[in-house]
Every structure is written in structure tokens, then in C-alpha cells.
Amino acid sequence: MMKKLIRVFLILLLSVFSFYYTNKSIELVREQDPIMKTIRSTSDKYNVKAVNAEIKDNTIIPGISGKEINYIETYTKMKQYGMYNEIMTTLKDVEPTISVEDYYDKYIVSGNKIKRSIALVFKIEKTTPKEIISILNKNKVKSTFFIDGKYLENNSKDIKLMTNHELELLSYSSGYDEIYFASSKDYLESLTNRKLKYCYSEYDKEEVINLCQKLKLHTIIPTIKINNSLLKEIKNELTNSAIISIPISENTKQELDTTIKYIKSRGYTLEKLEDLLNENLEK
Numbered sequence: 001m002m003k004k005l006i007r008v009f010l011i012l013l014l015s016v017f018s019f020y021y022t023n024k025s026i027e028l029v030r031e032q033d034p035i036m037k038t039i040r041s042t043s044d045k046y047n048v049k050a051v052n053a054e055i056k057d058n059t060i061i062p063g064i065s066g067k068e069i070n071y072i073e074t075y076t077k078m079k080q081y082g083m084y085n086e087i088m089t090t091l092k093d094v095e096p097t098i099s100v101e102d103y104y105d106k107y108i109v110s111g112n113k114i115k116r117s118i119a120l121v122f123k124i125e126k127t128t129p130k131e132i133i134s135i136l137n138k139n140k141v142k143s144t145f146f147i148d149g150k151y152l153e154n155n156s157k158d159i160k161l162m163t164n165h166e167l168e169l170l171s172y173s174s175g176y177d178e179i180y181f182a183s184s185k186d187y188l189e190s191l192t193n194r195k196l197k198y199c200y201s202e203y204d205k206e207e208v209i210n211l212c213q214k215l216k217l218h219t220i221i222p223t224i225k226i227n228n229s230l231l232k233e234i235k236n237e238l239t240n241s242a243i244i245s246i247p248i249s250e251n252t253k254q255e256l257d258t259t260i261k262y263i264k265s266r267g268y269t270l271e272k273l274e275d276l277l278n279e280n281l282e283k
Contacts, residue, residue: 035084121273
């Protein structure tokens with residue numbers, strides 16, 4: 001009986017080693033193939049290193065994914081074709097080792113500086129900013145609105161005015177009671193048919209980040225918070241990947257159109273918050 005077990009063990013061991021060395025032989029042959037050598041020689045042209053999220057104290061800035069050649073898939077396609085063909089080069093994403101998606105206990109203070117984009121953010125607490133929405137739509141700009149849950153309950157019909165924009169939860173009657181906040185979150189998600197992603201705070205506020213972390217929501221603090229003169233402050237502080245919080249006011253209504261045109265003239269793209277903070281290189 002023991003001899004049979006030893007014989008079976010040796011056969012299995014031999015099979016494993018045989019499989020291993022067969023694979024190594026195939027790999028060696030593949031690497032010596034002129035097609036693979038050419039694919040390897042073009043790697044600098046296609047490969048882009050991933051950038052890790054940047055953490056500093058209690059803040060975080062998203063990273064950016066990288067790209068690299070999928071060598072096996074690219075080689076297989078070209079081998080079947082019979083020769084090297086650059087058009088058949090296949091790429092795959094390389095995720096950052098440190099990603100913003102893993103941190104709910106840090107404040108996101110901007111997008112990655114590689115992106116020449118910005119996000120405009122508005123708070124809705126007392127009235128639906130119909131004129132501001134109209135200006136944004138006219139300029140084909142998508143923005144992010146943080147809506148108070150109590151206000152939402154009484155004005156849910158206004159959601160259809162903002163279907164082109166990103167809607168997130170601000171608070172509940174200016175407070176952060178978990179039951180009311182979570183209920184409002186569920187309600188807004190049902191109205192928009194999308195999962196909420198962000199909370200809003202204008203400074204380090206433990207009450208906000210603790211609740212939002214529990215609900216798996218990232219908390220943002222604006223890069224730029226507009227106080228008085230929208231256009232003047234934008235001109236002075238505009239920077240790559242800024243999150244710009246803009247008050248709903250008469251001054252905003254008067255200057256928003258001109259401000260949007262100025263931002264675009266500087267070569268910036270205006271995006272929703274979820275696009276600005278997305279770590280995908282293509283976003």
C-alpha cells in the first residue's frame with residue numbers, strides 16, 4: 001500500500017515538474033520570437049506608470065491609473081496574424097498601489113494635478129437655483145449639486161431640472177443625524193438611480209467625516225471656496241483639478257456665464273466631481 005502511495009506521489013510530482021518546465025520552455029521560445037522582441041522594444045511608447053494617491057495628514061488627492069502592454073494577448077494576436085502589426089497592440093490598466101477608493105477617513109481636497117480639469121460645486125439648501133442650472137446647461141457644463149435632505153423631501157420634483165448634473169447629499173436640515181441622513185441618501189439614490197459617492201464639508205469637521213465614512217461616502221473639502229466676487233476670485237486662484245465651491249447668489253447668477261467662458265478660455269475642462277476625482281487615466 002505504501003509503495004503504491006509513493007508511486008502515485010512520484011507520478012504527480014513528475015507531472016507538476018513536467019508542466020512547469022513545459023511552460024518555461026514555451027515562455028522561453030515566445031520571448032525569443034522576433035515578434036515578441038519587437039513588442040518589448042515598443043514598451044516605452046505605450047507604458048505609463050500609475051500615480052499613487054497623495055496622502056498628507058488628514059487629506060488625500062486621488063492617484064491616476066497607468067497603462068501597459070498586455071504582452072501575452074498582443075503577442076497571441078500578432079502571431080496569429082503572422083507578423084508584427086502595431087495596430088494590434090493591446091493595453092491594460094495598471095491601478096495605483098495607493099488609491100483614494102480605499103480611504104474614507106481622509107478629506108479629498110482636489111483632483112489629481114495631472115488633469116487640466118475643474119469641478120464646480122453648488123449647495124442647495126433653501127431654493128432650487130433654476131437660473132444657475134439654465135446657465136450651466138446653456139454652456140453645456142456638468143456640475144455637482146449637494147442637496148439638503150429636508151429640502152429634497154419637499155422639492156423632489158425639481159430633481160428633473162438637474163438630470164444632466166451630479167446630485168449628492170449635503171445634510172439633513174443642516175444636521176448629520178445618521179438615521180435622517182441615511183434615509184435621505186436612500187431617497188436621493190432612488191430618484192437619481194445612482195449610488196451617491198460624496199459628502200461636503202468646508203473644513204475639518206469630525207461629525208461629517210465620521211458619518212460619511214460609516215456610509216462609505218468620500219468627504220470633499222473645496223480647493224477654492226468663493227466668497228464674494230466669483231470671476232475675480234477664479235482668476236486669482238484657478239488651478240489644475242480644483243474643486244470650486246460657488247454660492248447660490250445674485251452675484252453668481254450675474255457672473256457665472258462669463259466665468260465659465262473664462263475658465264474654458266484658459267484651456268480647462270469642466271467636469272462633474274465624480275469624473276474629476278476618478279483615478280482612471282481616460283477620465
